[in-house]
Structure formats: C-alpha cells, structure tokens
Amino acid sequence: MNHGPAAFNRLIVFIVGAAMIVVGAAAIGWKSNASWIHDRMQRLDLNWFRTAPDSSWWVWALVGVAVIGVVLGIWLLAVNVRPQRARTLSLPGSNAGGKLTLAPNKVADAIADEIAAAPEITSAKARALDDRKRELVQVTVVAAPEVSYDDIIARLREAAENLRVALPDESLRPRFLVHLDGARDSASRVR
Amino acid sequence: MSRTNVKSLKTPTALPSAVYYGTIIAIGFLALAAIAVHDLIIEAGWISGTEWYAAAFRWFGHISWSTWMWVAAIALVVVGLILVCSSLLLRRRTHVGIYDEWTWTRRGDLARRASAVARTVDSVHKAHTVVGRRRATVRIVTTDAAASDEVSSKVTQALSGTVKPLKVTVKTRVIPVTTDAHHGTSDSDTSTGTSSTGTGTGTEHTTEVSA
Numbered sequence: 001m002n003h004g005p006a007a008f009n010r011l012i013v014f015i016v017g018a019a020m021i022v023v024g025a026a027a028i029g030w031k032s033n034a035s036w037i038h039d040r041m042q043r044l045d046l047n048w049f050r051t052a053p054d055s056s057w058w059v060w061a062l063v064g065v066a067v068i069g070v071v072l073g074i075w076l077l078a079v080n081v082r083p084q085r086a087r088t089l090s091l092p093g094s095n096a097g098g099k100l101t102l103a104p105n106k107v108a109d110a111i112a113d114e115i116a117a118a119p120e121i122t123s124a125k126a127r128a129l130d131d132r133k134r135e136l137v138q139v140t141v142v143a144a145p146e147v148s149y150d151d152i153i154a155r156l157r158e159a160a161e162n163l164r165v166a167l168p169d170e171s172l173r174p175r176f177l178v179h180l181d182g183a184r185d186s187a188s189r190v191r
Numbered sequence: 192m193s194r195t196n197v198k199s200l201k202t203p204t205a206l207p208s209a210v211y212y213g214t215i216i217a218i219g220f221l222a223l224a225a226i227a228v229h230d231l232i233i234e235a236g237w238i239s240g241t242e243w244y245a246a247a248f249r250w251f252g253h254i255s256w257s258t259w260m261w262v263a264a265i266a267l268v269v270v271g272l273i274l275v276c277s278s279l280l281l282r283r284r285t286h287v288g289i290y291d292e293w294t295w296t297r298r299g300d301l302a303r304r305a306s307a308v309a310r311t312v313d314s315v316h317k318a319h320t321v322v323g324r325r326r327a328t329v330r331i332v333t334t335d336a337a338a339s340d341e342v343s344s345k346v347t348q349a350l351s352g353t354v355k356p357l358k359v360t361v362k363t364r365v366i367p368v369t370t371d372a373h374h375g376t377s378d379s380d381t382s383t384g385t386s387s388t389g390t391g392t393g394t395e396h397t398t399e400v401s402a
Contacts, residue, residue, distance in 0.1 A: 017274025024267030050252030069224025076217030
C-alpha cells in the first residue's frame with residue numbers, strides 16, 4: 001500500500017475511532033454527572049432531532065449521506081481489498097498504432113519457476129506488487145536450513161540478472177524473501 | 192543490480208493494521224448509504240414503510256438513560272481506542288536484510304540456519320538458537336567441551352551475510368560420551384556450562400526457533 005492511500009485510510013480510521021470515543025465518553029459522563037459534559041448536554045436541543053425529519057432539507061441530507069457513503073465506501077474498499085496491486089507494464093515499441101503490454105504477474109511466475117528448478121531450492125512463489133511506489137516482483141523462496149545462504153543468494157542473483165536483461169527499461173525490480181524450512185519435530189515461537 | 196533512476200527498496204513490512212479496520216468501516220459507509228437510499232425510496236412514495244434515519248432521529252429526540260447504555264458506551268470507548276491505536280501504529284517489519292537491498296530473511300530463518308550449522312559439528316547432538324536484535328545465542332548439547340569454538344566459528348560464518356552485524360554466543364552443555372545423546376538429555380544429566388562468542392550479522396527483535 002502506498003503512502004497516500006495508507007495515510008487516508010489511517011485518517012478515516014482515526015476519525016471514526018475518535019468519534020466513537022467522544023460519543024461513548026459523553027454518554028458515560030452524562031450518567032456520571034460530570035459537570036462539564038452535563039452543561040453541554042443541557043444545551044443540546046433535543047427538539048431539533050424530533051423535527052429534523054419533517055424539514056425541507058431532510059431529503060437532501062439523505063441524498064448527501066447516500067452519495068458520500070457510496071463514494072467513501074467504494075473508495076476505501078478499492079484501496080484496502082488489493083492494497084499492493086501492480087500496474088500492467090507498457091513495453092518499448094508501443095506507439096499510436098498499438099500498445100505492447102505485459103502482465104507483471106506473468107513475469108513473477110516465470111522467475112519463480114526458474115528459481116524453483118534449482119536443486120538448492122525447495123519451492124518458490126512470486127507475485128508482482130506495488131510497495132510504497134516501488135514496483136516489485138516479490139519472490140518467496142523456501143530452502144532447507146542445511147543449504148547455505150551463499151548458495152541460495154547465488155541462484156537469486158542469476159534470476160535477478162535475467163529479469164534485468166529481459167526488462168532493461170522497466171522499474172520492475174526483484175525482492176527475494178528467503179525462508180528456511182523448520183525441522184519437522186521442532187517447535188518455533190516468536191517473542 | 193540497483194538502477195540509478197529508481198527509489199531504493201523498502202524493508203518488507205506487514206500491511207498496516209488500519210487496513211483491516213478500514214475495510215470494515217468501508218462496509219459501514221456502504222450500509223449507511225443503503226439506509227439513506229431506503230429512506231429516499233419511501234420519501235418518493237415508491238414503497239411504504241418506516242424511514243429508519245427519521246425514526247432514529249425521533250428516538251434520539253426523546254432519549255432517556257437506560258441500563259444497556261452503559262454497555263454501549265463502554266464498548267464505543269473500547270472499540271474507538273482500538274481504532275485510534277491501530278491508525279497510529281507503524282507497519283511491522285517482517286524481515287531483515289541479507290547481502291544487499293533486495294534479499295531478505297526472517298530472524299527465525301537465521302536461527303534455523305544457525306542450528307543446522309551447529310549440528311554439523313560431530314560432537315553436537317542438539318542445537319537450539321535464539322536470534323535477537325544484535326545477538327544470536329546458540330545452545331548446544333555436546334560430548335566435547337571444545338566444540339563451542341568450532342560452532343561459534345561456523346555459525347558466525349553462516350550468518351555473516353546479514354546487513355547488521357550479529358554477535359554470536361554459544362552456550363554449551365557437556366554430557367558424558369556414554370550417554371545415549373540422540374535421545375536427549377534430562378535435568379539429572381551431569382553437565383558443565385561454557386560459552387564462547389563471535390561476531391556475525393544483525394537483527395531487530397527477538398525470535399526463537401528450535402531446530
């Protein structure tokens with residue numbers, strides 16, 4: 001997720017959370033006879049709430065709630081459901097007559113297949129993503145703990161070089177996550 | 192591998208926890224919009240029924256305290272605090288760098304590698320590694336007290352690729368040669384403790400993996 005959408009998402013969550021705290025605290029303060037809250041609750045015109053649905057602007061308020069709710073809801077969902085979606089690559093040679101494009105996940109799959117074929121590697125899977133404005137092919141490589149990092153890294157450098165040669169003009173870069181298999185009879189924990 | 196016209200890579204992180212709450216809030220916004228549309232259809236006279244927003248406003252206009260409001264008020268404050276905290280939390284780093292900016296591993300994997308390397312020493316029967324921010328502690332069960340130095344050297348070499356240096360410490364538990372070490376040791380075993388240290392590469396928070 002990039003910084004802009006992440007910041008907006010955080011802002012919305014913060015505002016909703018703060019509003020819930022204010023409403024909840026006001027209710028508790030009201031019953032607890034906290035003078036500061038009581039004074040403000042006394043000034044609250046409850047009659048306004050009773051008559052508001054009969055006002056001429058009520059329909060427009062409903063329209064506003066519907067529009068803002070749909071826009072914010074769909075926008076937030078779009079940002080959060082696939083927060084790191086990578087864009088389609090546009091290849092050199094595209095012009096007014098036609099556009100050459102490449103799905104970055106196809107590139108990711110090819111790199112994962114190449115790495116997984118190495119004898120040192122147990123498995124590899126990859127996906128293209130946009131991580132904070134860095135377009136990446138993220139490859140998760142699994143190997144046995146008996147295999148040295150040097151041997152694994154040597155394989156990964158080959159794959160990275162192949163990507164660089166295949167797409168020299170693109171900003172798409174590899175990111176390798178090296179994971180080692182746990183022993184079958186062992187327990188693991190993080191603290 | 193780095194290209195001069197692009198930004199440096201960021202440390203791999205988990206998604207911000209606000210993402211999950213943001214999704215729930217998005218569904219809430221859509222629900223509010225759906226209720227507004229429901230009320231507008233009734234206002235237009237296309238269907239008959241009760242307008243929910245109007246009913247809620249009128250209910251609030253006659254509000255008086257009820258016991259259930261304690262539960263609702265406390266729940267609002269608690270959920271609100273969770274949301275505010277999650278909106279302020281930094282992204283959790285999931286990996287540490289090894290060798291260069293595009294290769295990463297987890298602290299648990301460093302621990303697994305260290306334990307595997309320690310077990311390659313002949314006299315070592317068990318190895319267990321804890322990797323913290325600055326230190327990798329390898330606990331070994333061995334029949335040879337001198338194995339500590341060899342394990343320290345090998346583990347230091349094995350973890351030398353990490354971007355931030357790790358200090359490697361080996362804690363040794365020596366058991367008699369006659370003991371069937373492959374079946375492990377118990378608290379009643381006669382043992383002596385020694386330790387040795389070396390310098391390798393670095394981490395961020397404590398991870399413990401038995402391997």
